[in-house]
Amino acid sequence: MEKTESQHRNDIIDVCKRIHANGWVAANDGNVSVRINQNTVLCTPTGFSKGYLTSDQLIKVNLDGEKIEGFLQPSSEMKMHLDVYKNKENINAVVHAHPPFSTGFAVAGIALDECIMPEIIIGLGSIPLTKFGTPSTMEIPENIRPYLKDYSVFLLQNHGALSIGGDVYQAYYRMESLELFAKINFIARLLGKVNILSENEVKKVIKIREQFGLDTENYPGCRIDGKVIKKADEAGNINFESSRDKFDKTIEYADKSRYFDKIVLTKEMLVEIITAVVKNVLNYYK
Ligand SMILES: [Zn+2]
Incomplete structure (x- = not known):
């Protein structure tokens, strides 16, 4: 109204x-x-x-x-x-x-x-x-x-x-x-330091903007060393999975692969697993 x-x-x-x-x-x-x-x-x-x-x-x-x-x-x-x-x-x-x-x-x-x-x-x-x-x-x-x-x-x-x-x-x-x-x-x-995002990082952010349906025609973008970035084209693959999803998938994968000799984990997943285990141990002794 x-x-x-x-x-x-x-x-x-x-x-x-x-x-x-x-x-x-x-x-x-x-x-x-x-x-x-x-x-x-x-x-x-x-x-x-x-x-x-x-x-x-x-x-x-x-x-x-x-x-x-x-x-x-x-x-x-x-x-x-x-x-x-x-x-x-x-x-x-x-x-x-x-x-x-x-x-x-x-x-x-x-x-x-x-x-x-x-x-x-x-x-x-x-x-x-x-x-x-x-x-x-x-x-x-x-x-x-x-x-x-x-x-x-x-x-x-x-x-x-x-x-x-x-x-x-x-x-x-x-x-x-x-x-x-x-x-x-x-x-x-x-x-003493202003970190500028990389071109690929900026393009991923702009991709999210485009997915919001915001105007892409009248958009100024931003600058990295004199170069203006205003479009998401050629942006690297965006992985929207949250680390929680990744963690669940890893556990699932680890479970299925119990008969295999090795599983593959990223450092991030490993840290998450160890953190969860340590928390459980600490709770046990509370
Ligand atoms: Zn004024």
């Missing part, structure tokens, strides 16, 4: 409070919008903290940015939101904030585009760094536009992050995934 305008207003306020509570915005930073029909967008006002907004303070504008309803003024960054709605289908929500780890990478000029974590490869592919644009001008949307086709989350150089989605919660969760990924990446850098 389609959401009512009042539900959309409540969703925006909920997301604004989460952004504020997460520490992704200071003072009046950040903005959120939802497209409630083809030519109408509900958005946050300029000059207000996202932590204390009320649903009656939201503003309705058309895709040209003209105010249709509301007693406050729309955010000056609404140009960036409207440009997304005009240039990408099936997007009905945009979230902009300054999450500190993501923004740290944006300030350092480092895109989060390497193949590092399966969740990011499956959900987002990677996150590009878009060129700096003067706030509230068309420079920002113009710098984001080339990446719109494939990406759904963006680092804005020396500024912050932007996420887009089919609804406001999808856009919000994408921002959440970005910020956690940036934080983990930062910690790995502090520890």
